[in-house]
Amino acid sequence: MDTILVTGATGGIGRAVCERLSANGTRLVLAARDRQRLETLALTLPAPSDGSHSAIPVDMASETSVADFGARLAASGVMLDGAVLMPPQPHSDNDPMPDPEIWRTLFQTSFIGPLSVLKSAIAQMEPTPEAGRRCKIVIISGMSSVQVLSHYATSNVIRTAWVGEAKTLAFALGGRGIHVNTLSLGGTLSPWYRDAIGKRAANAGVSFEERLASETDNIPLKKYGTPSEVATVVEGLLSPLSDHMTGLNILHDGGFTRAY
Template sequence: MDLSLKGKNALVCGSTQGIGLAIAEELALLGANCILLARNEARLKEVVASLPRPEGQAHGYAVADFSVVNEVKEVVERIAGERVVHILINNTGGPKAGPIIDAEVVAFEAAFRQHIVVNHLLVQALAPGMKKDRYGRIINIISTSVKIPLNNLGVSNTIRGAVASWAKTMANELAADGITVNNVLPGFTSTARLESLIGYNAANRGWSEEEQARAMAAEVPAKRFGTPNEIAAVAAFLASPAAAYVNGTSIPVDGGRTGSI
């Protein structure tokens, strides 16, 4: 199986912590040159310095806030002008928790810009280089809510579903150019995002966070939460030459929790 990413360049969004960081580490282990994109420059410098370099790679970073669309556009266009990016990991934090009936319109608008508009601008800037090299891997880290909506995540459920439809459409259009577009759907994964959700649900129920965490883990057939590295392993496979014929899919990585085939 050909998993080598030697000579490939990867742009990993939201890569200073959690799932994004774990993906950057996995891609680096497979030989990719990783460009990290996030808003915390001090943390970006730390992560770049710590990434593996088994093939003597030159890793780097760029600073952008995903809530500022024009800033992201300017940064990615500069990156695209400097090198071909073969692998794009679209990964950014989700909207805050809460019932959909209580959501403000501005929350939907902000989430749409951050998840759809920003993803689209990144692909528009990078796809020409992918087409030129006839190698592209666009991987969106979204949520199992695109299969079955999750309670108390009204805005997130809505926007994640939109990302999945956008990705499927893009997959159909780009496949003939050697570019695949796939979605990884993390289930309950031990990240700051999960901690926030546990805290929100616990407060609503009058439970302790420990009680809430146990109840959520009990919903998973594996009876535990996932780790960022387990999500990253699937993303790394999708980024590899071995996954060339996997396209337009949404793959849950959730310990079996999602109740659909």
């Protein structure tokens, strides 16, 4: 039975990933800020075939909280087979050169904090590739990691940083049997994303379906992704499907990215 850390576990995509993995008997270590929501999720997911799911709260924006998470994970003695890292969405304005303090906050919350959490998770991995036991890390990035989006100024930088970090880690950890791949998402219909479409529809005086159709008209598959589609791909990247794959940045964007 595998044990997997999932950060952002209570979010739209995180919850779908947790539901998918737990349905197959995987034991989960759940992380996000809100302890109550984490514990409720741990209780409502199908129980693992051995033991129980656990929840460790963490606020990626706080160095103290991230250090506390690492200490609690180590103290739990859990051995991880993999991790699904979802750095908090780097919310920002469209300013390509914001104040230093904005950069510091963004990097702490969406890069430095999550990277420290990942370091703690890697310390709990003991792969034995010669015996067929490989550990898999999936980092959820974003489609602007490979394509500049003019209205996502700072996000372009943070997401590209993750692709560079994942590639570097793939080289550093590959010999130990630890794989690191990045999944770059296009628009994905999490509850908050549906709400945002609903607001844009209301502002434009059109229905939700009309707005969705116009927003996805420039996507080859003419649709946004769903959290359960993301969960299916994450499950594959954690499975033997990726036993000879590392350092990849995989696009999950309906074909939106216009590059080879």
